[in-house]
Amino acid sequence: MHALWSTSLLDGGNISYLEAVYEAYLHDPDSVAREWRQYFDQLPQVDGVSQPDLPPSRIRQQFYRFRSAPGAARTAPAESRSAEHERKQIRVLQLINAYRFRGHRHAQVDPLKRWEAPEIDELKLEAHELAEADLDTVFQTGSLQGIDEAPLRDILDVLRKTYCGSIGAEYMHIADTGEKRWLQTRLEKPHGQPHFSPERRRWLLERITGAETIERYMHAKYVGQKRFSLEGGESLIPTLNEIVERAGDQGAKEIVMGMAHRGRLNVLVNILGKN
DSSP states (O other): OHHHHHTGGGOGGGHHHHHHHHHHHHHOGGGSOHHHHHHHHTSOOBTTBOOOOOOHHHHHHHHHHHHHSHHHHTHHHHHHHHHHHHHHHHHHHHHHHHHHHHGGGGOOOOTTOOSOOOOOGGGSSGGGTOOGGGTTSEEEOTTOTTOSEEEHHHHHHHHHHHHSSSOOOOOTTOSOHHHHHHHHHHHHTTTTOOOOOHHHHHHHHHHHHHHHHHHHHHHHHSTTOOOOOOTTOTTHHHHHHHHHHHHHHTTOOOOOOOOOSTTHHHHHHHTSOOO
């Protein structure tokens, strides 16, 4: 109780009186009663530095100027712009996922350009409440591989190269998250455009040339005979070759292969080594 009585003068109801006494003390310590002077002299110093405090009236005036300044009027709009950016950030992440789900529908898999890609609303900016005015705005890319943040224009360029290029990839239906992420990483890091060394390019050319050569040979040797050609699908040969080699590297001892009639003779010669 004695402690309460000894500090009762600091009650909130006395705030106006206390501020007036303290401000008078700051202007002239001798202008206040000795008890008040001793009390204010004992107030703790900031970082051990003894320097005069600011009078409460000056602090109030400073806050009033801050509130009245033109910059203060921009506080709410700035917060509003931040909220708007966050909303668009979410839309950008949704757009990235839309390309993962639907980008293959616009893949350039027809070299003759006779097939017209369908309209996919999910791949349009408007479907995600985005506009061309947002193209130069920098956004986070979430789980998109290869870049952490970029202008929306660059993000779209990466997505189109990755999912709408010459390789169509449809994998988001896979239930296993690990498998899905594995495919996603290998598609998105090179932006759907794998880079091969000159040696690897020559190796691929040799395999494709070998596949085409045997097709031409059989076409000339067995004119008019019914056969199931691999023409147009010669890339199957280097693909199978790579699968066999990687399986061996992983310790596989035996491979059981089943396939359709088309290309079977080509596979027998170029993969299984039949004469």
